[in-house]
Every structure is written in structure tokens, then in C-alpha cells.
Amino acid sequence: MNRLFTAFIVGAMVLGVLVGWVLNTALPAAEAAAWAGNLQIITDIFLRLIKMIIAPLVFTTLVAGIAHMGDASEVGRIGVKTIGWFIVASVVSLTLGLVMVHILQPGSGLNLALPTDGAAAAGVDVGKFTLREFVTHLVPASIFDAMARNEILQIVVFSVFVGTAVSAIDDKAPQVLAVVEQGAQIMLKVTGYVMKTAPFAIFAALAASIATKGIEVLFTYAKFVGGFYLSLGILWGLLILAGVVIVGPRILKLVAQIRAPTLLAFSTASSEAAYPRTLEELQKWGVSRKVASFVLPLGYSFNLDGSMMYCTFATLFIAQVYGIEMTVAQQFTMLGLLMVTSKGMAGVPRASLVVIAATLTYFDLPEAGIALILAVDHLLDMGRSATNVVGNSIASAVVAKWEKQIDVPAEEPTPARA
Structure with a gap:
């Protein structure tokens, strides 16, 4: 079933590019944009x-997951190991982007017309990206507000408190825990229903993008886009x-199992879209539910490997x-x-662009440079999103x-111990 679903996704991607190219070449720009707008409804x-x-x-x-861990010490131990892996992965991602952009030199000799204004022209607001905003943003003022706005990090903070409190109660509040577990099963079933519509959304997203921007956008920044995707390939390796x-x-085997959510993240340029299916595949592979769900x-929130590498590269x-040399x-x-x-970056709209704009300002680099990468940002976001899925899946397996906390399915042979 997983292979069939992957085949549908790949077919939807190919068909989306073809339909988008036909719309872009056969229709006037205004009509192509109207078709793209209608197709975008499906993706939305x-x-x-x-x-x-x-x-x-x-x-x-x-x-x-936390309620079944046993006590706060186990939560803390897993949390320390998780953050430790995230820090190492962050250093590797950022450094690789720095090294690869020096080796490939994608911006050297690129004579592009410079816009007259800076970050404002790209629609990027760096005003809210401050240390105070980031720290206070961690804690929800209201869990209902956090859920309404899908603030994952705030939901995680609240859930850690609730799960730890449940595990600290002597009888583990069995009725509350039963409701939560049943709710999780229901949501996983709902996830299955939603995922069946993914190929249609993928087709519409790619068709709309190519219809409006044309397939030429893939070649205009070929060296920049190609260099970044080569760097992503090395990071995957x-x-x-x-x-x-x-x-x-x-x-x-895990990398093979997550191909469907990875393709979903790639084609929709949304790591969030792949979250439910990734969680499901991790547990099928053998990561315990309590580790995967933690x-x-x-x-x-903290391990967006593809997005971090993009920040240094861009x-x-x-x-x-x-032509600016940085020491x-x-x-x-x-x-x-x-x-x-x-x-x-978690919860901030157009997060990578915001971080890059803030970095340009800090080092007195021309903020107008944001406009240079904006044309292909969606194309690059597809690769970043897929990389985030792979990075977080491997992180879950490593911590497990x-x-x-890895349970090998019964149908698989247990690896021999050295």
C-alpha cells in the first residue's frame, strides 16, 4: 500500500509539472494565473x-507518550539526548552550507539588476524577530490560542507539563490517560483519511506554480538551485x-519507509504536511510511541536541518x-x-527568509539581496522541507x-548482536 501511495505521489508530481507547463505556454499570463488560482484552492x-x-x-x-515514560527523570534524560543530537545536527548543517557555498561560488559573476528597496520589497518583516520575542514565544499565554494558531512549540511545552503531571500521579489518572490515548487513535485514523487526498494537492500545487512562473524559473538560477540541491544531497548522506x-x-529501511511523507513535504513545500504520516511510519519501523511522539x-521546532543549511548558503x-568578501x-x-x-524559525511565517534578512542586517549586507532569492524560494523550500523530514526521522531513530526503545517488527529478523 505504501509503494502504491508513493507511486500516486510521483505520478501527481509529473502530471502537475506537465499541466503547469501547458497552461503557462498555451494561455496568456492572465488566464494562466486564473487557472493557477483555481488549482491552488485544492492545495489550500x-x-x-x-x-x-x-x-x-x-x-x-x-x-x-510522556505519561508512559514513568517519571520526570526519564523525560529529562530523553530531552537532554534529543537536544544534544539537535545541536550537533545544527552545527553540521550550518557548516556544510558555509563550506559548499565557498566551493561552488554560485553568486560569483552573477550580474542581476538590484531592486531599489530592501527587505520591505520582499515582504519580509524582521521587526518581530528578537530574542525577547523568541523566548516569550516558547510559553503559551493560552493553550486554546496556541492550538488555534497551530503553534507547535507552545503545544509541546503545554503537553510536556500535562504528560509529566499525569505520570507523577500515583494511579496515572487512568480515565484521563484513556481519553488521551483514544483521542490519539482517533486522530491517527483521521490522518489516514486526510492523507488519501495528498496526490490531488501535490498535482495542484506544482501545476499552479509552473503555470504562473513558467518552467524557466528552474533554469534562471540554475547554479544557485543546483548547488543548493547538491548540498542537500551531501547533508542527506x-x-x-x-x-x-x-x-x-x-x-x-526507515529512509525507504518515509519516502511517501518526504515526497509529500517536497511537493507541498511543507514539513508540517508530512508530520502525521512521518509519525506513523516511525512507529511502524519500530521507534516506540513515547520516543517518536516526544x-x-x-x-x-529545533531541528530544521534543511532550513538551517539554507541560511548560511543563501x-x-x-x-x-x-562582490562582498566576509572575513x-x-x-x-x-x-x-x-x-x-x-x-x-518555528511558527514564524516565511521563517528562513526572516532569519536571512536579520543576518544581512546584522552584517550590513544589502537587504535588497532577499529579492534575489525570492523568485526561487518556493522551489528551494521544497528541498528544505523534505530534508527536515529526513533529519527529524533519523533523529527519532537515534534517540530511540x-x-x-526500538522494537523490531515480528516479521523482520532481529539483527545479530556483536
């Missing part, structure tokens, strides 16, 4: 369906290699376009700055391995 409905289930799914699975070293060769939501690309000290400072600011 699908993404709203995903947003509809995210909050209750995160809350119920996380509370149930490093993440999978780390997974093989820590978890074992069976991690390759690590994955945190990963969506910032230095803009510097290269303008080694400045580049190391940028790594440290992005290490902190990238953790505030450290916690001895």
Missing part, C-alpha cells in the same frame, strides 16, 4: 486539513551515515552576488548567530536507539 484545502489535525495529534500523542553508525544498517514535535550567495571571523560569528536565531 489540503493544507487546512493538515493544520486541522496537527494540534490535537501533537497534544494527544505527546501527553500519552551525512545524516544517513550517522544513522547507520549509531543505529545500524536497518536505518536504510522527539518529532521537538524536531519540528546569506553568502547574496554576499557573492554583490573568517565574520563567518564564524554568522555561524554562532544562526545557531541561535535558527531555533526561532540510545534509549533502547
